[in-house]
Amino acid sequence: MDQEQERLSHLQKKFGIIGQTESVRSMLETIDQVAPTDISVLISGDSGTGKELVASALHNHSKRARKPFVIVNCGAIPAGIIESELFGHKKGSFTGANEDRKGYFQTADGGTIFLDEIGETPLETQVKLLRVLEQGEFMPVGGSKPIKVDVRIIAASNRKMADEVAKETFRMDLYYRLKAITINVPSLHERKEDISELANLFARQCALRNDIFFKGFSESAYQEMKDYNWPGNIRELKNFVESVVVLEKGAVVKSEMVRRHLFGSDHRISSSMNYNLPVPTGKDVGQAERELMLQQLYHVRRELSELRGIIEENLYRVEQSGMRMKNLDISSPSIHELGNMEDVQIINPYTVGEITASQVEKELLVKTLRRYGFNKRKTAKSLDMAERTLYRKIKEYGIKPNEN
Ligand SMILES: Nc1ncnc2c1ncn2[C@@H]1O[C@H](COP(=O)(O)OP(=O)(O)OP(=O)(O)O)[C@@H](O)[C@H]1O
Ligand SMILES: [Mg+2]
Numbered sequence: 430m431d432q433e434q435e436r437l438s439h440l441q442k443k444f445g446i447i448g449q450t451e452s453v454r455s456m457l458e459t460i461d462q463v464a465p466t467d468i469s470v471l472i473s474g475d476s477g478t479g480k481e482l483v484a485s486a487l488h489n490h491s492k493r494a495r496k497p498f499v500i501v502n503c504g505a506i507p508a509g510i511i512e513s514e515l516f517g518h519k520k521g522s523f524t525g526a527n528e529d530r531k532g533y534f535q536t537a538d539g540g541t542i543f544l545d546e547i548g549e550t551p552l553e554t555q556v557k558l559l560r561v562l563e564q565g566e567f568m569p570v571g572g573s574k575p576i577k578v579d580v581r582i583i584a585a586s587n588r589k590m591a592d593e594v595a596k597e598t599f600r601m602d603l604y605y606r607l608k609a610i611t612i613n614v615p616s617l618h619e620r621k622e623d624i625s626e627l628a629n630l631f632a633r634q635c636a637l638r639n640d641i642f643f644k645g646f647s648e649s650a651y652q653e654m655k656d657y658n659w660p661g662n663i664r665e666l667k668n669f670v671e672s673v674v675v676l677e678k679g680a681v682v683k684s685e686m687v688r689r690h691l692f693g694s695d696h697r698i699s700s701s702m703n704y705n706l707p708v709p710t711g712k713d714v715g716q717a718e719r720e721l722m723l724q725q726l727y728h729v730r731r732e733l734s735e736l737r738g739i740i741e742e743n744l745y746r747v748e749q750s751g752m753r754m755k756n757l758d759i760s761s762p763s764i765h766e767l768g769n770m771e772d773v774q775i776i777n778p779y780t781v782g783e784i785t786a787s788q789v790e791k792e793l794l795v796k797t798l799r800r801y802g803f804n805k806r807k808t809a810k811s812l813d814m815a816e817r818t819l820y821r822k823i824k825e826y827g828i829k830p831n832e833n
Contacts, residue, residue: 444486446479447627450620452613456483459612464490469562471547471607472585474614477664480585481545483612487583488541496540499533502806504546505816511554513570522571534567537580547584547607548593555600558582562606582607617659617666625651627663631670632682641679649684657691664810791826794819803830 430438440457441447448454463470464487472480481500488498506514513523517532533542544550550558561567562582566575584607593599617624628646636643646654659665673682673690680686793812801807809819822828 444490446482446486447630448620448623449626450615450623452615452620453623456612456614459610460486460490463487463610465492467491467581468610469582469584469607471590471611472583472614473590473611474585474587475616475662476587477662478614478616479663480587480614481543483614484541484543484545484583484585488543488581491541491581493540493581497537498541498543499537500543500545500806501533502545502816504549505805505809505820507820508551511550512557515554516557516567516569517572517576518570519572522569526571529569532569534561534578534580535576538578539580541581541583544582544584546586548586548590548599552598552600555603559600559603559606562603617662621655624654624666627666628654628670631667632674635671635674636679639675641674643674643679644681646682647684650682650687653684653687653691657687661813668813787826790822791828794822794826795828798823798828798830 437449437454437457440461444457444460446453446457446460448457460483470484470487472483474480484500485498488494501515503511513526513530513532515532515534517530517535518526520526520528544558547558557567561578561580565579566577568575590599590604590608594601594604625646628651632643632646635641654666661668669690673686676690677686794808797808797812798805801811805816805819805823809816812819
């Protein structure tokens with residue numbers, strides 16, 4: 430191994446970041462240089478490229494490594510409460526503020542705060558962020574004394590921040606203060622030579638976790654993966670590899686499987702349904718199967734309702750011709766009645782019951798939330814759903830943390 434290669438593999442191991450591409454090399458060198466300092470860093474890159482991985486590498490290799498690393502997804506916090514979440518509030522400062530509450534900055538004292546999707550913060554909050562960056566202090570909501578903290582700030586954005594500044598939705602002073610050190614995380618389509626190594630790593634990790642003997646990828650499978658554009662970047666590759674390993678039970682992955690799992694029938698149906706069902710992450714076989722089952726239930730229900738339309742149409746014709754079909758009350762939309770139809774024994778009505786799409790969705794949300802200990806960021810990530818959408822659905826379905 431030549432010196433350069435040795436250096437690269439040292440940095441890869443040190444930070445747990447894989448890649449051979451020139452852009453990854455220079456990213457690793459920058460991380461190595463700035464990690465031990467207190468300088469704030471802006472990480473920019475598309476969704477799923479590894480921004481959070483970079484942020485945690487920076488924290489873990491700083492002198493703050495044993496202190497808190499607080500991750501805040503600014504895009505997921507409603508504008509109305511973001512200030513109190515970040516800076517805390519005093520008792521009585523607004524309706525519902527029944528006691529003093531510490532904000533994330535205080536929680537992160539001595540450590541690092543990672544402000545993900547910083548481009549989403551409201552302009553008023555940006556003023557406060559600038560003050561913390563410059564003076565290391567802030568005022569809690571409803572407070573009268575500024576609080577001093579020692580926090581290193583790492584911010585991330587998957588937007589073109591310069592455009593936000595031009596549109597005046599992001600403050601120029603804060604942008605210049607943040608961007609002094611910028612780490613650009615390349616998209617996966619710009620580093621296709623890294624696909625094989627990443628796919629292998631994810632497959633091996635997943636196999637180990639799930640007790641699967643993984644036999645590897647064929648050359649044509651690598652080629653097929655390189656031909657794909659990976660709009661969801663490394664996260665998409667990781668989810669894809671994990672589901673192939675789990676669902677194909679470790680068999681050699683061939684190009685046909687790659688195509689089937691990437692563009693297979695389920696994929697097409699779910700996108701044409703415009704319904705955000707999860708990509709199985711393959712955390713374990715049981716979970717993957719459960720997710721597939723829910724997906725299938727949804728399909729079944731859709732087919733049933735289409736079928737019902739056809740039956741109703743025929744019934745209308747039958748009625749027109751003066752005949753009646755027995756046991757069918759077309760005013761009721763339930764699957765039970767469809768099950769009672771003599772010639773339409775598609776499904777056992779007692780197994781499916783009167784499942785509605787929203788029940789399936791709610792159940793899926795509750796299960797996933799519970800699996801991640803109600804961590805909304807992880808839940809949204811695993812369901813491939815925007816965090817905002819998750820928050821909205823939690824509210825819509827009235828899901829509570831202790832829901833069973
Ligand atoms: N270079 C890499 N080597 C190994 N694993 C990686 C690499 N980059 C990303 N990953 C893995 O890919 C997944 C997505 O990465 P991460 O969550 O850091 O992306 P992100 O840019 O923060 O995404 P988002 O913008 O959606 O928040 C994680 O599981 C991460 O560990
Ligand atoms: Mg992230």
